[in-house]
Amino acid sequence: MGSEKARYSFRLVVAPLEAVEEDARFRISTWDNADGLASSVARIGLLVPPLAVAGGGRFRLISGFRRLAACRALGWPELPLRVPEGHPTPAECARLAIAENAWSRALNLIELSRAVNLLAQFSPAGRVDPEEAAAAGLPGGEAFLVRIAPLCRLPQAAQEAVLEEAVSLWTAAELARMPAEAAEALAGLFRRLKAGLNVQREVLTHTREIALREGVPVRELLAAPEFTALLDEAGGDPNETTRRVRRFLRRRRYPHLSAAEERFRTLLRELPLASGLRVQPPRDFEGTRFALQLEFETAEEARLLRGRLDRLLEHPAFGALLEGKRRGYETELQGRS
Template sequence: MAPLPIQPAQYQTVPLTRINLQNDDFRITTCEDVEDLLASIQHAGLISPPLLIKQSSAYTIVSGFRRVAACRKLGWSEIIARILEPEFNHLACLRLAIADNALQRPLNLIETSRAFQKLSSFSGSLKQLAETASKCGLPTNHSIINKIKGLCRLPLPLQNSILNDTISLSMANELAMLEPDTAVDLARLFEQLNLSLNKQREIVTLIGEIARREDISIRQVLAFEAFQHILTDGDLDRGQKGRKIRSFLRQRRFPRIVKAEQYYNTHIKKLKLNHEIKLIPPKEFEGTTYTLNLNFTSLTHLKTIQSMLDEILQHASFKKIVEDKDPHSDKGD
């Protein structure tokens, strides 16, 4: 991080009543809980006094929001603080706020987004924003800035899902393209099911395609009775619910393919194939080309498999699989 110019800051005793807690101009941290600070401050005092700047008759917090809140909770009437000169400009204060937070611990995605949003007020272009960000130790890649910058403006439940790692940066950007209420519903669904990114994407894709195909909203898809029945089934764990929901959505989106798959699985079970013989259907049951895999260790073993294969070729279920090209002729996919 490029060093910030040292500016004079005087240590003063400030009444807590004169600190404006409503002004969030320089708030970067997403954490508002102060329980972890109470014992430390009671025992050792304010090791690192908050940084304030005087504006009119009150003081604005530049950094140390949680420290100030903890002192108020402890019932203190005044604190020692570092006071910046009134002429200290807004951008310089903001850079100090970002630096103070970043030096304590790595900024999370929402905090980084807040920093970008606040800095963008002083940048006329993405290039200028990247240059300013570099002086604060923030990412400078234009693509990364674009992906992160808007996160802090997402609905709070969505921001919380990002903070607790329920959804990734890439999924957050996908959900950001949806209606806010819809995005929140999906984030809550992912939190409830604890799904991986790939499975989240599968569900978002399937639900979106179903909504377009049936000319309904995504929220209406989420409200399907069968969908909600799976979610509220107390006999299923999260993994089972996730699998059943993905299966339901896939069947709703690709009814012909799912029926063909069910037809295939019914008859493949009747063949009772073992690890030596594997029949692979056409991809998505389109086309007529099947693949037969044989696993053998010797010529004698292969002759044994040949005998088994002769029986399979005469089996009624094998003929149904291979010769009955389209047992379910609905063309709705």
């Protein structure tokens, strides 16, 4: 396609609606509902006639599918069409369809993916020439075009997540490399979390690593009762759901975190804690810094807590707690088992 230098002139044709057929190969738009457009056409008229190729007394529509649907819904007997002169090749039709869409509005990621695949389909080399793509109105360089190409082949649920911007471009490209059922399950989770790229990257990476290590399909992992239960317990709050999911996956991916929590709770029960004195573990048991909290109202209560704190610091369980922090909880547990 890159070597073709065709320039097009068009003629306006008013064709019977029954003589117009859709050539779905050239559909770019992800918009299916034409109700709003039909209302606009009824009030204002058809400002830009669809693009069609003539042949044998019939017309193959290559751009303007929603406009055609709107006119059909309105019961129009005829439809004005823009028809390129001559006999455009499929490659030229692809270029025209993409350019009309891309130069009239910003395409979403799925539409861009469809456009890239359409160009590649009719390219002699089977790949997209970046200059050809730019001439048709597609943004980005070759790396971007390669990255978005698989998106239109994602399962429908995953494509919807992309269109809702519940899934980032990086995540969508990673989902495209996974089995369809895994991509669909993860896309459904991301639609529920409404999280940013960093969280999506973490969740996807942990999920994929757990599935690989345990030999469990991703879809089965995300459908497990213990996982669906934590989603239900979050009560529909995206932030709380995200926190629970991240915690679950980290612990499943790194079992020593669960061991750390178990050890902490065991040692905590041995400590001489009293009202007003608390020991808090590192957040999610990932760090090494503990917190010691004192609560009091009077100076006398503070003096009492000081004595209790001295006893706490001398207790063997407190020393074991800090020793476990330095050596790693999982190592300490193995040494005591």
